[in-house]
Amino acid sequence: MTAHAAVLSRPAIQVRRLGLKISASVPKHFFADDPFLSAFYAAMSTVFPDGERFFIDSVRHYQKELSDPNLISEVRKFIGQEAHHGQEHEAFNEWLEEKGYPIAPVLKRVQEGLNMARQRLGPRQQLAMTLALEHFTAIMANQFLTRPEISEALHPEIRALFSWHAVEETEHKAVAYDVYQATGGGYWNRVLMMVQITMLFWMRITAITHAYLKSEGNGGLMRMLRGGWWLVGNPGPLRRLIPEYLDYFRPGFHPWQHDNRALIAPFQDELQDRVIARN
Ligand SMILES: [Fe+2]
Ligand SMILES: [Fe+2]
Numbered sequence: 001m002t003a004h005a006a007v008l009s010r011p012a013i014q015v016r017r018l019g020l021k022i023s024a025s026v027p028k029h030f031f032a033d034d035p036f037l038s039a040f041y042a043a044m045s046t047v048f049p050d051g052e053r054f055f056i057d058s059v060r061h062y063q064k065e066l067s068d069p070n071l072i073s074e075v076r077k078f079i080g081q082e083a084h085h086g087q088e089h090e091a092f093n094e095w096l097e098e099k100g101y102p103i104a105p106v107l108k109r110v111q112e113g114l115n116m117a118r119q120r121l122g123p124r125q126q127l128a129m130t131l132a133l134e135h136f137t138a139i140m141a142n143q144f145l146t147r148p149e150i151s152e153a154l155h156p157e158i159r160a161l162f163s164w165h166a167v168e169e170t171e172h173k174a175v176a177y178d179v180y181q182a183t184g185g186g187y188w189n190r191v192l193m194m195v196q197i198t199m200l201f202w203m204r205i206t207a208i209t210h211a212y213l214k215s216e217g218n219g220g221l222m223r224m225l226r227g228g229w230w231l232v233g234n235p236g237p238l239r240r241l242i243p244e245y246l247d248y249f250r251p252g253f254h255p256w257q258h259d260n261r262a263l264i265a266p267f268q269d270e271l272q273d274r275v276i277a278r279n
Pocket of ligand 2: 082134137169172
């Protein structure tokens, strides 16, 4: 049985345009009035647009090798969703810049890092990199949709962006993985890349969070340690992701072994008028 056939009933992947316009009145510290957590979410948003373009390109490279019509269709929807995520987060990043987050210099370093990956890694490794990052986005999206104490701490206008993104990341969480499997990707390449990406990704997010805090005079060690404790200690949302993160290292892992399709339904009505393409 192929990995794509392993879970028969997938949620429909729907491409929705959000058309985000965040009001100027939304405060700079949009996450519970907290500078660290706002900087952390801003850091995530900063890396999304270029990261998602990287995902699209790494999957697109293998598009012509696919024969399963369902997977071919899912890849098209995956590309549509990620392209829109990039656009919406670019709009959010512009708003962040207006609020004083130094987006431009950070973005330059993110782009340099991704360009280096494009130059140094072959297509298979680039796809493995996408798989690893898609696993992070999938498990963080799951947490975002299941733990309202996190999402409710965000300003409602910004929560709408992250909720929409989390729903679509859930819908397409297996697409890159299935492309990897269908085109002969192996276990060791997948997990060794995950080990590298885990270190690089979190080092980069920590560095960006610190840069944003420093730019507003909040970059002291105690602020970083307190914020870090919130993330990995108590309440520790990142620590709580560890079991799902480790699932990735099982040889027979597949993203839909964690069946969280039920999380999408509550958003269907809310997002219905945003749909521009569906299965
Ligand atoms: Fe995305
Ligand atoms: Fe994604």
